[in-house]
Amino acid sequence: MTRRYFGTDGIRGTANKSPMTPEIAMKVGMAAGVAFQRGRHRHRVVIGKDTRLSGYMIENALVAGFTATGMDVFLLGPVPTPGVAMLTRSLRADIGVMISASHNAFQDNGIKLFGPDGHKLSDEIEMKIERHMNEDLSGKMAKPADIGRAKRVDGDLFRYIEFAKRTFPRAMSLSKLRVVVDCANGAAYKAAPSALWELGADVVPIHDKPDGMNINRDCGSTNPNSLRAKVLEVRADLGIAFDGDADRMLIVDEKGTVVDGDQLMATIADDWKRNEMLRGGGIVATVMSNLGLERYLDAQGLALARTKVGDRYVVEHMRAHGYNVGGEQSGHIILSDYATTGDGLISALQIMGCIVGSGKPASEVCAKFEPVPQVLKNVRFGGGKPLEDKRVKSAVDDAREKLGNTGRLVIRPSGTEPLIRVMAEGDDPVLVESVVDGIVGVIADLKTAA
Structure with a gap:
């Protein structure tokens, strides 16, 4: 069916x-x-x-x-x-x-x-x-x-807030951190500022006044520019950006640099390994995670297991193979010791625990590796199955041959929009850009020809 x-x-x-x-x-x-x-x-x-x-x-x-x-x-x-x-x-x-x-x-x-x-x-x-x-x-x-x-x-929202707070290391406090919280005018607008303030943080909330139509509008984890500006304006120690339903988050360090989910997973994996909490011998991520993450984990003696895109598939692999850290580059992080799905607030608390415990600024704690140049472009299509077209297949084969063993190519239809996502990464940024543009161009030509 x-x-x-x-x-x-x-x-x-x-x-x-x-x-x-x-x-x-x-x-x-x-x-x-x-x-x-x-x-x-x-x-x-x-x-x-x-x-x-x-x-x-x-x-x-x-x-x-x-x-x-x-x-x-x-x-x-x-x-x-x-x-x-x-x-x-x-x-x-x-x-x-x-x-x-x-x-x-x-x-x-x-x-x-x-x-x-x-x-x-x-x-x-x-x-x-x-x-x-x-x-x-x-x-x-x-x-x-x-x-x-x-x-x-x-009132059961407060059950969740208390539950999330209990995942933060009991011996620590957020009292020395000034945190800007971008609630994306979404589901976290009450829970996140409350939890962080109750744990001692100096909280500066933004985009916390939803009106039914401003959710994710020029804010949140997919658009952190206003968060970057606010962090620099108020000289915060870090900023946290949630998406509309708060199952994912990204951070902005004290310098205004956006830190994605790959860096955050590496940070948590490092900390949990050091504290003998990490299970499975590594972490689980999707095919979209950066090759730099894989190389970094390998250097630490840790594995990166990849799944197809979708946090559900990450969770399934974690449960089947005994991992307790997994997630997506987008900031959708699953910490199965605490939650059954991605949890932006709990993930943020773990990152803040790493920062407080180290005594170092976020820019040092969360910059674990140099990302491999990566390009992702989307092509909208109106119908049919463009990935089965022989011209597209030929372009994909050509791109894989050009990248060889120095890069990766991932092409997939979006599961939520009529888009084809074309991602390539490798050590040569010019080559990466070229192969993505080549495939995108062929798919776009199909739409024009139709």
């Missing part, structure tokens, strides 16, 4: 257009409710969301679907995605739902689902839900007396 709704990270699209319509959201609730009805206990689902205007619409549709199957719904309000994963377990829910399109602009939205263990659903379970969405479920709906109830439990 072909996947119609689910991509690499749940269901995502433009609000009020398929697949992000109230009708489909209600079908998701009904189908997931049927799929997770196990045993005779009173079933429950927790639903969180970021700050998008369309979140109200999607939330209400999901509530209708879940309650129709007899599930009780706990509505968390705006809360980071990892908070939903944590509270799914803490509240003994059968399923967790996050309404968010992550780093996308406000007009998009999405639905991410978690199982009772707080992990994102496997491909098999997502396919099962899709099958239910295409079935007549009228015979599986709850009887009138068994329809579910819904209630708001906004």
Whole structure:
């Protein structure tokens, strides 16, 4: 069966257009409710969301679907995605739902689902839900007396804040750090500043006033320019940028330099190895992580296991092979000793622990390796399968031959947008730029010819 709704990270699209319509959201609730009805206990689902205007619409549709199957719904309000994963377990829910399109602009939205263990659903379970969405479920709906109830439990955000704070080294304090926190006008706008202030930091929050339409707008982990400026303006020790649902983060050091997820994973791996916390003999990252990270870890006697793009695949490999640190270059970092999914706040606390423990500035602590020149370009396409075209295949083969053993080439369709992502890296920056431009040009010519 072909996947119609689910991509690499749940269901995502433009609000009020398929697949992000109230009708489909209600079908998701009904189908997931049927799929997770196990045993005779009173079933429950927790639903969180970021700050998008369309979140109200999607939330209400999901509530209708879940309650129709007899599930009780706990509505968390705006809360980071990892908070939903944590509270799914803490509240003994059968399923967790996050309404968010992550780093996308406000007009998009999405639905991410978690199982009772707080992990994102496997491909098999997502396919099962899709099958239910295409079935007549009228015979599986709850009887009138068994329809579910819904209630708001906004106070449970503080459960997550306390949980995150407990991951910070108990003997340390953030009292000597001035931290600028870019909340991306998203799900972290309450949790992150509160947690850091309670741990002693001098917190300067920015982009912490969501209005439903300003989430990720010129801010957050995908656009840290305003954070860089604020760090320099207030002479902060570091800045932290979250994305819209706060499952990823990047930092800006005291000099205004952006530090990506590869450097942050190397920093945590170093610290955890030194403190005998690191498991698996290395870390897990995706095919998009920089070759410099791989070389650095190798020099430390550590391995880098690569997966296809998507934090879910990183987590699956970590669980299967005993790793406890993994993530993506984008700043989506999974620390499985503490969380079942990427958690921007917990990752930030670990980095700050490294900085406080070293007594050195962030620019020294987090610059672990010199990145290999890397170029990533996106090509939008309207339909078809451009990667199967013989001209594109020929261009790819030619590029791989030119790079030889001194670089890497990764080409893949986006799981959330109609884009082909072309990435190359190697020691020769001119060659890297050339091979990417060559492939991008061929794909663009296909669109013109069509």
